[in-house]
Amino acid sequence: MKRTDRILLLLTVISGASILAAALGAFLLAPNAAGLTPDETAAQRIIYFHVPAAWLSMLAFGVTTIGSIAYLITSKRFWDSLAVSSAEIGIAFTLAAMASGSLWAKPAWNTWWTWDPRLTTYTIMFLLYVAYFMLRSALDDPARRARFAAVYGIFAFLSVPITFMSIRWWRTIHPILLDSKNFGLSRGMLPVFFLGLIAFTGFYFILLAYRTRLERTRERVDALKEQLGY
């Protein structure tokens, strides 16, 4: 096993342990929210997974944008690999955030889904990044695919700040956790919340390392195939 692989494995174990600690904190240490029904109180704890998943989806799409801009400037394949890897992780976390949000919505809003501005813009963002992969799969030439995807990736990112701001700009039933005046969690909830946020962010970077390595291997395979005339 190479040294970099050993380091990655060690970081993976640390990341797994920190996520487990965050989960235990959310289950056992975080205080109950005040003024809610028993069902809502239990469901409210979803916040410790739902918010990090939503944050990571936006972070991942932000990294895709950075990779896309860097590719257009440098034309180095690494940046395209980073962009596509991060977009795929972003899609996975978007689905996780949507599913966990839906589980919270049932006891809180009495429905699994509603076309609230946040949910609508989040769905549009998800579909835009699904289209990112459709665009990539439609182009055979690697350089052309990377260039077109980079331009599209930059435009698709416009949906991220709109999604983030949707609950502040439009009338919505989605809770606003962070506004200009205060943070919508009690002091007792904050350590567990930030532990989850940090643990999940670390997990994202581990996934990104694995996914980028996969993309680099794919590039080597493609280069060899081209060399051999396949």
Next chain:
Amino acid sequence: MIYMAGAYLIIWAASFVFILSMLRRQSKLEAELKALQELSQEKGLGGKA
């Protein structure tokens, strides 16, 4: 608590499926890379990419 456990399970299941799919794709690509390198060496192309 069932909702909390549900959310937790969904996120873990999504992560598990994603990691599993990455590992499967990685091993498939590595096998393909090895075969191509052998073929490349047979043809005298050096096998490096």
